[in-house]
Amino acid sequence: MSAGLADLVARYARKEKRMSGRLHDRVAVVTGGALGIGGGISRRLAAAGAIVVLNDIDADAAEMARAEIDAAGGRCVLVIGDIRDRAVVDRVRDTALSQKDGLVDALVNNVGDFRPAARTFLHSTEEQWQQLYELNLLHVLRMCHTLLPAMIANGSGAVINNATVEAFRGIPYAAPYAAFNAGVVAFTKSLAVDVAQHGIRVNAIAPDLADTPQTPAALMLRGRDPDLIQSWVPLGRFGTPDDYAAVVEFLASDDARFVTGHTIPVDGGTLAASGWYGRADGKGWTNLPTHP
């Protein structure tokens, strides 16, 4: 078979797969959908047949994601911009609603970041709290507020928020981040109750230890022996973006039709094994067993 024909056959096979995917022809919005967990989510939803409306602040990374989705036979439309910006929220909404007669089937609020923080709470500033609020909670409210009317008009929809295990487990040096993510979890529960009558489900995932640009494996290891990961994570490895995306795909799909108001930890078992521990030498904290 010639290379050109083989490529054509492969493209056809991918299209067939997409058309039989469980999100075939659904319109799915993913914020922060270029890299990391969001990158895994947009690629996975597209592979499941969704028309992905991908928002990201990083234009180059978003373009790369679109090219990959395209090459795999999927569909993706970009909305470049900072989701903290009200005008960007409006552009995401308009782009999503223009895909299929005002329908939007899934909204994945993925953007979030712990980094605008400082050592201890007492060292943190009001400016940092405001940044953490805007990065972790405010845009979640805005995106839901702006897209729920279309879901209500359609009588169906799935919202999936990205929280963190730190909403459930105490974390040193990140109390405001944990608080705003606990807000995401509480919002998820209460909104689910509000909109269930309209056929809309609202759920969340709570990741831990993902190998992403925000928390690269090398940074988490800090030169330590990778074999130690097995003693830190019950399932014995860091998460890949697709580990989280798989759960998001499930929550977005009809397979989760009777699931709403929940936050599913996707953490390789860390929450079950939970605990942050002070280091034996008294210098700082670790959520990892201290080895001699």
Ligand SMILES: NC(=O)c1ccc[n+]([C@@H]2O[C@H](COP(=O)([O-])OP(=O)(O)OC[C@H]3O[C@@H](n4cnc5c(N)ncnc54)[C@H](O)[C@@H]3O)[C@@H](O)[C@H]2O)c1
């Ligand atoms: N990495 C982890 O271990 C971990 C653990 C718990 C929770 N989470 C949560 O998962 C989500 C994703 O984390 P990640 O590690 O994949 O992040 P990441 O920083 O690696 O990737 C974030 C993506 O969002 C984009 N982005 C960042 N700010 C944006 C903004 N203001 N507007 C639009 N796009 C923006 C980035 O360009 C990137 O594509 C976050 O909500 C985070 O809090 C991650």
